[in-house]
Amino acid sequence: MAASSKKPYYEQISEQLIEQLKAGTAPFQKPWEPGTLMMPHNPVSGTRYRAGNAFWLSMQGRNDPRWMTYKQAQSIGAQVRRGESGTLVQYWKFEEKVPKKDAQGKPVLDKDGKKVMVTVRLDKPRCFSAIVFNAEQVDGLKPLEKKELAWDRHQRAEKIIRGSGVTILHDQADRAFYRPGTDSIHLPPRPQFPSADRYYHTALHEVGHASGHKSRLDRDLGGTFGSERYAKEELRAEIASLMIGERLEIGHDPGQHAAYVGSWIKALKDDPKEILRASKDAEQICEYVMSRELEKSVSVKPEPSLQKPVREPVKERELPQAEKTSEPTMEL
Incomplete structure (x- = not known):
């Protein structure tokens, strides 16, 4: 997408995502092997692009995750190639730092005579835009360093699962889902997964x-399979899975998207701003899930091979997927 496009930022993202969904090339529709996925980041400022900006840049089809402005490239002795088109990103500023004032309205100074600054909430958020270029468009950069897979990625994933506060049951033959009514996750036994990375990706x-x-982030989980609410929650979970898979280096398995694509496209056509909301929620999900690594562990129920198998109610197990009961389950 050229930087000169006059369409609103959210429309650019939404329209391109619709085309990628139709083609099956959206970032979360593609499988990523452990350690191969790197989300967009700025090598000059050291910051990681977030929410809509991160997702938008990951949609550009670049093999290098590094993005920077023209001036930032110059600041490290690199140069954007002539004729290259940049990509628009947007930031919202909700607060700013201002000088602290005393009762007489005069600036408060510190012991060195400098103004003391305080952070205040803006009455009206301000939107800022920037044009960034991918490292593939810049000459003079060092080659992208290949990361070695983190040896402790599975241990970290296990800590997150055990710190989630959710009951984990390995009682399924070939399904994985979350049931809000019982606040429980249901998975097949671990040996049925082709790899530990695939197991942890599914569980997370x-x-x-x-x-x-x-009791956690309090999203709307009331939609039944095939409903718009269900599809919107699945969109958030898929984008979040992409982010979590990158952070833990466990890769990304796209799962079964055929049942959701039509609903996602409809939601984006009805409201192009939905992708910004979904990306923001996905970022929040990712941060929340990753924070569980620091929580105290809770018990995970033993695998069926170590305990008497838990039978799922017949009405849940035998109904066709499109005819599920009103008790929602969040499927992979």
Whole structure:
């Protein structure tokens, strides 16, 4: 997408995402092997792009995750190639630092005679835009360093799952889902997964859904399979899974998207701003899930091979997927 586009930022993202969804090339529709996915970041400022900006830049089809402004490239002795088009990103400023004032309205000074600054909430948020270029468009940069897979990625994932506060049951043959009514995650036994990375990706996807429980982030989890609310929650969980998979280096498994694509496209056409809300919520889900690594562990129920199998109610197990009962479950 050229930087000169006159369409609003959210429309640019929404329209391109719709085309990628139709083609099956959206970032979360593609499988990523452990350690190969790197979300967009700025190598000059050292910051990680967030929410809508992160998702938008990941949609650009670049193999290098580094993005920077023209001036930032110059500041490190690099140069954007002539004729290259940049990509628009936007930031919202909700607060700013201003000089602290005393009762007489005069600036308060510190012991060195400098103004003391305080952070205040803006009455009206301000929007700022910037044009950034991918490292593939810049000459003079060092090659992207290949990261070695983190040896402790599975241990970290296990800590997150155990610190999630959600009951984990390995009682399924070939399904994985979160059931809000019982605040429980249901998975197949670990040996049924082709790899530990795939197991943890699946489990953490469901932990992402569980973050929406009313006792946590309190999202709307009331939609039944096939409904618009269900599809919107799944969109948030998929984007969050992409982010979590990158942060933990466990990769990303796109799962079964065929049932959701039509609903996602409809939601984006009805309201192009939905992608910004979904990306913001996905960022919040990712941060919440990652923070569980620091929580105290809770017990995870033993695998069926170590305990008497838990049978799912027949009405849940035998109904076709499109005819599920009103008790919602968040499927992978």
